[in-house]
Amino acid sequence: MNQPDVVVIGAGILGASAAFHLAERGYRVVVLERGAPNREGSGTTAGNLHIQAIHTRRPGQEVPVDSARLLPLQRRASDHWSQIEERLGADVELRRGGGFMVAETAAQEAELREKHEWERQAGIPTEVLTGDEARKQLPLLSDRVRAASWCPLDGYANPLLITPAYLTAARRLGVEVHAFTPVTGIQRVGDDYKVLSGDRSWTAPVVVNVAGPWITEISALAGVGIQMSPVAIQMHVTVRVPPVMHHLVQHIGEGMSVKQVSAGNLLIGGGWPAARLDMEGRSSVSVPSMAGNLAQAGRVLPFLGGLRLLRMWAGPLAATPDEMPVVGEVPGHPGFFVAGGTYAFTLAPVWGDTLARQIAGEAPADPVDDLGPGRLLHDDASTPVSP
């Protein structure tokens, strides 16, 4: 299929979701992936389904996220995730055990109450509990927990399963997935884009750039300057233990997320910075971040101190300079779409659906004009690479 309707660049969760949603509408789609699908941020992320608003800054994050703006999209994502296993015909270890967002200080508790109001307006059910009320529901929480916001819709999906599940479902609908196929050039040919990988090429009227941290590089091939601020963050996982906790536990003041996955391991994350972002190979973990993240998690959930850390890893996060997601067609470049940025895991079904609607010329289910790529454009895109 050298002349598909859409070429999707990147087989992370967004590429997989976009391909699936487009194929459901009958589009002929080719997905090009430089390495193995799901190998980068999508496969190294925590897998949290953030339905209630979370902390506004990762450790070290300069610009806070506009939590209130994102809540309607999270509400939409919640509905998508509820149907996802049925829709994809796959088990992705989806769990909707609900989540606690804990506060240790008065200021943090005030933050919980503030966001509770936004959540109410967005139609997301949350409840602010006292520390004792929270401990009654989850006795593993320490006395340090002063208050907690409870959202029954929070959950988890296995990031190692969801992207392959999307790709498998997309393949059933006729999508071609080409792994180990790095895009080396993008040319404008009439109203179409000719996407090259070495001596192979695909020509289509629509290109979807969902290359995560490489969005800038891929855009530059098409002469589009898009500014991203990719970072590397790290995750920690303990050995397997019998089921102890089916909730997602997070911290409103600092980056922290803890949950027990289906296999029994506890995943501890929260966006702590890795030692180094390596765009060519594997990013390396930071021992101070490990110590910080584990100490903080152990403060909230002291039973973690009795476990062993099995492994940690770092992966890229395709952040934007304003920390808000990006989705939509690039102004001045008809047919060239971009999606990425923070919350890509939770919002993946929403962004797949949004891109499919936009490409079909329909209005998205929720307005996203303010999240378009126009705000990230700059003039100094490198010259497109010619073959």
Added chain:
Amino acid sequence: MADVMAQSEADVAVIGGGPAGLHAALVLARGGLSVVLLDESDTLGGQYYKRRAEQLTAAFGDFRPRGTELIRQVRDSGVDCRTGTLVWGAEDGGRTLFTSDVRTGALGRVSTRATLAATGAYERSLPFPGWTLPGVVTPGFALHLATMDRVPVGQRVVLAGTGPFLLPVACALLEVGARIEALVELNHPYRPGFSSIGGALRQPARLAEAARYLLTLARHGVRVEQGSRVLAAHGDTQVTAVDIAQEDGSVKQLETDALCVGFGFRPSTELPRLLGCATEPDPSGTEQLPIVDADGATSVDGLYVAGDCAGIAGVHAAGVRGQLAAHAILRRLSPERPTVRLSGLRRRARALDRFAELADRLYPLPTTADIPDETQVCRCEGVSAGEIRQAAATGWNDLHGTKAATRAGMGPCQGRECGHIVAALAGRNEGAAECFAARMPIRPLPMAATVEGQEVP
């Protein structure tokens, strides 16, 4: 971090207290450098110079007295010997090492000017139907029981696999009263007039050693069945029988209560790989070895490797390589010292290397293509060969993708046991040995110290 990790400094850290590490530490300390020797075990000695418990030493005598003497010399030379200390991570080209006290979980950070990894090797296991049954063990485990505890692993033992190591294990088992039903050797190393015998003649001592073992086996009437292999182990709660494919293609069944299967050794390279040192495939094509110069210097400045972790060559080569690496570190850190003549050591190292190459040729590994689909490959996560092949067949997955898709290599051993098999089953490029990335912590790390160590900011 400062408050949770005990800090210490040394000119050189040597990781691993086996033959390579002991010899190196001794040279370094006698050369005037401050040396910290870190080993995960309770005692120094590594696998080869393993220490027998006091009561057993009193009853049965010292095990490998050369090791006792070497350890005494190392301690007397002023080396800071820290046993029970796991090195679980490293940074800065090895100049920062993260440690954990195996008993208390207390964390430490060691800062050095140079580091020598002498982390040894693992036994190589290859899966076959029934290999996870109780009673199926590695030859090294059987040897440990026989030599340290004077206990036979079974009454009727079948030894199988390939490699010269099966011979001393068989002899040690006989010594503690086990009956050996058969020694099933995959290859044909033991026939007179082998074309490469010239290579071995340069090491007459090693050849004589093998001949002595074979003689002992013959005296006890042990059958050495060459060109044969284990097809499957049977049993309900314990291995009771083994199917052996014989050279003529026929299959016979042996009754047994212990099956020891091993295919030589695999270098333990996590630490150098974690530090990003350049690697190349080993002679078997299934492992990635650090690329080193004649002194064990890696591509990472200040990081040296010696002993089996730099390529399987055995105890004698480990000692020599450890000394050469130590001299290189001395030249680096104490350039004012007078030059030491090392031509004798270097000659010996080259001769031992040739012997190791001969062993590689005599005992080639079997193909993984024969592993039946239903055979479990990753024991930690319960992943079969078929599942791994299936994940690879999507065409989407490299080795890491295969791990993600199947969970193979995600358990407590982090793929140390199965990684080389998963790599062979999932290999996309013929011949290019991929391996799982080395990650911190190198061993599962107790979290208590980290979790309790830090106060609210």
